[in-house]
Amino acid sequence: MCLGIPGEIVEILSDRPDLAKVDVSGVRRAINIGLLEGEPLAPGDWVLIHVGFALSKIDEAEARSALDFLESIGQAYEDEIAALRDSVIEQG
Amino acid sequence: MRFVDEYRDAGMARALAARIAGLCEPGRAYKFMEVCGGHTHTIYKHGLEDYLPEGISLVHGPGCPVCVIPMGRVDDAIAIAAQPGVIMATFGDMMRVPGGNGSFLDAMARGADVRMVYSPLDALKIARDNPDKRVVFLAIGFETTAPSTAMTIMRAASEGIANFSVFCNHVTIIPAIKAILDSPGLRLDGFIGPGHVSTVIGCRPYEFIPGEYGKPIVVAGFEPLDVLQAVHRNLLQLAEGRAEVENEYGRVVPWNGNPKALAVINEVMELRPHFEWRGLGFISDSALCLRERYAEFDAERIFQVPGARVADPKACQCGEVLKGVLKPWECKVFGTACTPETPIGTCMVSSEGACAAYYNFGRFSRDRVKEATRT
Ligand code: SF4
Numbered sequence: 306m307c308l309g310i311p312g313e314i315v316e317i318l319s320d321r322p323d324l325a326k327v328d329v330s331g332v333r334r335a336i337n338i339g340l341l342e343g344e345p346l347a348p349g350d351w352v353l354i355h356v357g358f359a360l361s362k363i364d365e366a367e368a369r370s371a372l373d374f375l376e377s378i379g380q381a382y383e384d385e386i387a388a389l390r391d392s393v394i395e396q397g
Numbered sequence: 398m399r400f401v402d403e404y405r406d407a408g409m410a411r412a413l414a415a416r417i418a419g420l421c422e423p424g425r426a427y428k429f430m431e432v433c434g435g436h437t438h439t440i441y442k443h444g445l446e447d448y449l450p451e452g453i454s455l456v457h458g459p460g461c462p463v464c465v466i467p468m469g470r471v472d473d474a475i476a477i478a479a480q481p482g483v484i485m486a487t488f489g490d491m492m493r494v495p496g497g498n499g500s501f502l503d504a505m506a507r508g509a510d511v512r513m514v515y516s517p518l519d520a521l522k523i524a525r526d527n528p529d530k531r532v533v534f535l536a537i538g539f540e541t542t543a544p545s546t547a548m549t550i551m552r553a554a555s556e557g558i559a560n561f562s563v564f565c566n567h568v569t570i571i572p573a574i575k576a577i578l579d580s581p582g583l584r585l586d587g588f589i590g591p592g593h594v595s596t597v598i599g600c601r602p603y604e605f606i607p608g609e610y611g612k613p614i615v616v617a618g619f620e621p622l623d624v625l626q627a628v629h630r631n632l633l634q635l636a637e638g639r640a641e642v643e644n645e646y647g648r649v650v651p652w653n654g655n656p657k658a659l660a661v662i663n664e665v666m667e668l669r670p671h672f673e674w675r676g677l678g679f680i681s682d683s684a685l686c687l688r689e690r691y692a693e694f695d696a697e698r699i700f701q702v703p704g705a706r707v708a709d710p711k712a713c714q715c716g717e718v719l720k721g722v723l724k725p726w727e728c729k730v731f732g733t734a735c736t737p738e739t740p741i742g743t744c745m746v747s748s749e750g751a752c753a754a755y756y757n758f759g760r761f762s763r764d765r766v767k768e769a770t771r772t
């Protein structure tokens with residue numbers, strides 16, 4: 306849970322500016338971007354996500370290397386993705 | 398060396414390892430603590446320790462949020478979950494953590510409604526969907542997860558969701574590092590600083606480590622190269638007689654952290670005077686609880702909790718592992734009575750726990766462990 310998961314922003318929800326739709330290893334979810342206030346975010350940007358909240362904006366190279374790392378750790382990451390997929394965070 | 402074959406930046410890692418070896422004074426033993434469980438994971442996954450010169454040992458620190466929760470708090474959480482009309486929501490990692498009276502899995506077998514969630518927002522959604530139930534989120538974690546809990550509580554307040562509360566077990570990393578620096582019997586040469594906690598708190602809070610204790614700390618990412626880089630920079634500081642906070646993970650960690658995240662923590666939470674850490678004992682100002690103004694969301698004020706201090710099982714040596722005094726396989730029950738399926742201690746539960754990291758990676762298979770423990 307301390308490991309952030311990189312996600313690519315697909316859409317900022319116009320009616321809920323604190324939410325964004327992201328793609329995490331092929332899973333699309335709404336996440337909360339309220340902790341990145343003041344950081345302009347747009348589709349195509351990458352963020353590190355912790356328990357449903359984006360905590361930092363990262364560049365694509367960092368996102369790729371973080372994903373490589375997460376995929377290398379195996380089960381723990383799969384569990385995290387499975388949990389993310391089941392997550393019911395307010396969807397727009 | 399598995400690691401070299403499997404890792405895509407093997408060439409760079411090899412070069413770095415050579416430079417590390419070149420910086421070691423002959424005959425000197427170096428100990429660096431990796432504070433964060435994510436680093437522990439990387440180190441065992443890639444067998445980094447074998448790869449470093451013999452004089453360097455990496456010592457695991459207390460940075461695994463599940464591991465440091467004391468038995469008594471697990472019992473308190475289970476006591477809340479057992480009350481009528483309660484749904485307890487928590488991260489999957491907590492499900493198997495043993496308390497004095499079993500784990501959540503045992504509580505569920507006795508009829509408690511415990512749900513695994515990915516985010517505190519999922520717990521809030523459960524509360525919204527079940528207005529006739531009292532939904533309690535068991536919050537754990539360092540400063541990486543505390544802002545999410547705080548935001549969720551603020552949201553519950555603004556929506557007026559009255560059947561939602563939080564059993565807050567958030568801890569803060571700095572007092573734990575201080576406690577380790579002050580604990581006798583562990584001589585450390587430097588630190589590999591936690592990556593993701595630092596995205597929130599930044600690098601400044603570590604300044605006391607060089608300032609008061611004269612030791613270097615290098616905040617690092619989670620790839621094998623990051624960890625090697627951190628060891629390298631620690632050694633370089635020692636060789637040059639410097640002690641500073643360095644940020645190897647600048648591509649993610651801003652020097653000043655995430656001000657918004659810090660502001661929401663501060664809005665909703667305040668420091669507890671004392672909190673018990675498994676293995677480290679009571680540490681002052683080391684954990685967070687809800688402020689008075691959010692009292693109506695505070696499970697500790699809503700529910701009667703036993704609040705009893707429960708001693709760890711005799712066989713459990715997690716305390717020593719969390720302080721870096723023992724290596725996981727040196728614990729007498731490691732891999733025999735204590736496994737991820739039947740954990741005795743917390744360090745075997747979470748994937749960020751040192752014992753689980755040792756156990757899970759093939760190179761520390763049971764046979765290897767037996768071999769290691771025999772010698
Ligand atoms: S082997 Fe089990 S009891 Fe021993 S230190 Fe590790 S988790 Fe704790």
